[in-house]
Amino acid sequence: MNLQLLHPASWKDYQLIDSGDGQKLERFGSYTLIRPEPQAIWSKVLPASEWSSLADARFDREQKDKFRFSDEVKGGWTRKKNMPESWQVNYQYNKLKVTLRLALTSFGHVGVFPEQGENWNFIYETITGWSVNKPRVLNLFAYTGAASVVARLAGAEVTHVDASRPGLNWANQNMQLNQQADIRWVYEDAFKFVRREVKRGNRYHGIIMDPPPYGRGPQGEKWTLQEQLNELVALSSELLEQKTCFFILSMYAVGLSAMVGLNVVKSHMDVEAPECGEFYLKSAHQHNLPMGTYLRFRK
Secondary structure: OOEEEEOOOOOOOEEEEEEEOOEEEEEEOOEEEEEEOOOOOOOOOOOHHHHHHHOOEEEEEOOOOOOOOOOOOOEEEEEOOOOOOEEEEEEEEOOEEEEEEEEOOOOOOOOOOHHHHHHHHHHHHHHHOOOOOOOEEEEEOOOOOHHHHHHHHOOOEEEEEEOOHHHHHHHHHHHHHOOOOOOEEEEOOHHHHHHHHHHHOOOEOEEEEOOOOEEEOOOOOEEEHHHHHHHHHHHHHHHEOOOOOEEEEEEOOOOOOHHHHHHHHHHHOOOOOOEEEEEEEOEOOOOOEEEEEEEEEEO
């Protein structure tokens, strides 16, 4: 097994400028943001004065412990006058060109995880390299839909599943920004949807999943990664075509090694040597930032 470290080298509209002391300084297109980053336990390289002068907006958590991981904790933005509520960035890789809407949310997110660019490249190359007419792709925990749009741009029929209505609306805006149509939007608990798809006997050429450590479905369904991932992958193996297929698993749960995803997937899917490892963001100043694990394969 060869664990790999990958970073999204194709981004021109994104840059990690610096990180440290529980924060990160990032440029998204024309705007630079300061956001919490619990993994950045090292010291900043640039002085605080330079962070302040570069930043167009800053997000501060309501909780006191800046090194505590939580998706539930809200906070607030402090913006300079030039900083809009929403804006757009572009991503390009070979023939793939994507425009994405970004916005300042109450959780400190902006609508994109830049390290996922490496997976977008993988999705686009895989689908465009096939001779299958309109391959079927399932995107679970699909957030604002960047991967869904990429798969659609590559020519796939896409089913996008998420338990957040604001997330689905945002994904629909991203689809329209890229002059696409006919992505199937499913507002449902991903685990419940996969169970139903197995019973229906449906199959997909590609499955993408980016499950959170914890979550709630529309009906209050509880999701816990460490308790349910194994069963989710087992069910997903019944949905995946045996040939001409791909699978992507991303995980951001703190403390879970890439080997966890590898062991889960190899328990249920017939694949000898999937790609797996860790994503990171390459810093302009010394400290590269780890951004979760990935596992993927195609056949």
